[in-house]
Amino acid sequence: MQEISEEQLILDGYQQYIVPSYRRLPLVVDHGEGSYLWDIKGKKYLDFTGGIAVNVLGHSHPVVREALQQQSEKLIHCSNLYFHEPAWKLSRKIVSLIGQGKVFFSNSGAEANECLFKLARRYGESSNRFEILSFEGSFHGRTLAGIAATGQQRIKKGFGPTMPGFRTIPKAGAKEFVESLSEKTVALIVEPIQGESGVHVFPSQDLVEIREICWEKKILFFIDEIQCGLWRTGQFLAWQSLVAEKMIDQNLLPDGVSLAKGLGGGFPIGASWINSEYCNVLDEGSHGTTFGGSPLACHVALTVLEEIERKGLNKNILAMGNYLFSSLKNLEKKPQSLLQEVRGMGGMLGLELSVPSFQAAIALLERGLLVAPSSGNTIRLLPPLNVSFEQIQEAESILKHFLFSML
Numbered sequence: 001m002q003e004i005s006e007e008q009l010i011l012d013g014y015q016q017y018i019v020p021s022y023r024r025l026p027l028v029v030d031h032g033e034g035s036y037l038w039d040i041k042g043k044k045y046l047d048f049t050g051g052i053a054v055n056v057l058g059h060s061h062p063v064v065r066e067a068l069q070q071q072s073e074k075l076i077h078c079s080n081l082y083f084h085e086p087a088w089k090l091s092r093k094i095v096s097l098i099g100q101g102k103v104f105f106s107n108s109g110a111e112a113n114e115c116l117f118k119l120a121r122r123y124g125e126s127s128n129r130f131e132i133l134s135f136e137g138s139f140h141g142r143t144l145a146g147i148a149a150t151g152q153q154r155i156k157k158g159f160g161p162t163m164p165g166f167r168t169i170p171k172a173g174a175k176e177f178v179e180s181l182s183e184k185t186v187a188l189i190v191e192p193i194q195g196e197s198g199v200h201v202f203p204s205q206d207l208v209e210i211r212e213i214c215w216e217k218k219i220l221f222f223i224d225e226i227q228c229g230l231w232r233t234g235q236f237l238a239w240q241s242l243v244a245e246k247m248i249d250q251n252l253l254p255d256g257v258s259l260a261k262g263l264g265g266g267f268p269i270g271a272s273w274i275n276s277e278y279c280n281v282l283d284e285g286s287h288g289t290t291f292g293g294s295p296l297a298c299h300v301a302l303t304v305l306e307e308i309e310r311k312g313l314n315k316n317i318l319a320m321g322n323y324l325f326s327s328l329k330n331l332e333k334k335p336q337s338l339l340q341e342v343r344g345m346g347g348m349l350g351l352e353l354s355v356p357s358f359q360a361a362i363a364l365l366e367r368g369l370l371v372a373p374s375s376g377n378t379i380r381l382l383p384p385l386n387v388s389f390e391q392i393q394e395a396e397s398i399l400k401h402f403l404f405s406m407l
């Protein structure tokens, strides 16, 4: 009888025991180091998916490993009944990176948004406002509130009735935004760069004007930085990169920011920053989670943030990403090129192709480069912030060959 391979054993195990809710690429991973992943047969891949914008320091970074080791020897979990040092230190760091306010810790992006949604409902209660707006093409997580806020029908399909109190509006300028408001509107949530729907950068002037309108009308302005944040665009928040020169105006601070993905460098943690004006709305007993803000998660996340700052990795990813962007931009719509458009900033690039993104991701995987498919024909490049120039060149070379592979 033929012996079954280890790879086949795992594939069969998934088939038999794991809920089939994901569309997966044909890759059984074994281990990772830095910007590379190895499959179970020993083949090496350059990983520009990075756990979908999670592995900001690459795989198994020594400082992450050491932080996990040190803190787990001291204390892993203790519940939110008590106080501990890692949580206040991490919250202080996040406040210093965004602005005056407070932080609620959770475990994922969907939960970080959920906290903002609950903040909006609580805040709107006295004025009888509850409606939360979001933009077409947005993605805000897979919980019932998350899919209600998400501006993509395919994510909501089959899960009706949609949670009430959410409405998606077209991505447009300030005038259209004002027209779309209702007397019940209490908040707006925006991804400054939409990720899942194919890397679409929000025009910064529109975003600034929309923020100002929200400020005037006391509509909470939330930004979802779960994918585009964490210095991927050079600044801590993509919002800060987009509105850079106008940031001195305090009115431009958001009212809430959701973070997750890269915050723990691979260890699960979510965080919701809330502007000082509203940071006590969620008062005692109004919100909570068992695991959120554990000593282990907070210590690891603080270590990740400090490492990025210490090494100036924001500058690195901006330079590396901009190089790749310009190089690929030259290939847009070239005869026989699969590349229709390059979008994005720094370490968050989207390549819109003339073939479906899943098919492209499989073809690139076979060539040794991992990219993240997104909806439609766009693949995402989300390299770690410490990616080297040699690795960028390696990706550039694989991509260039692939883009003309239909010749």
Ligand SMILES: Cc1ncc(COP(=O)(O)O)c(C=O)c1O
Binding pocket: 052, 108, 109, 110, 111, 113, 139, 140, 141, 142, 191, 195, 196, 224, 225, 226, 227, 228, 260, 261
């Ligand atoms: C912009 C954005 N918001 C929210 C989420 C949900 O995060 P999580 O999968 O950690 O719940 C994601 C995940 O892809 C995201 O990209």
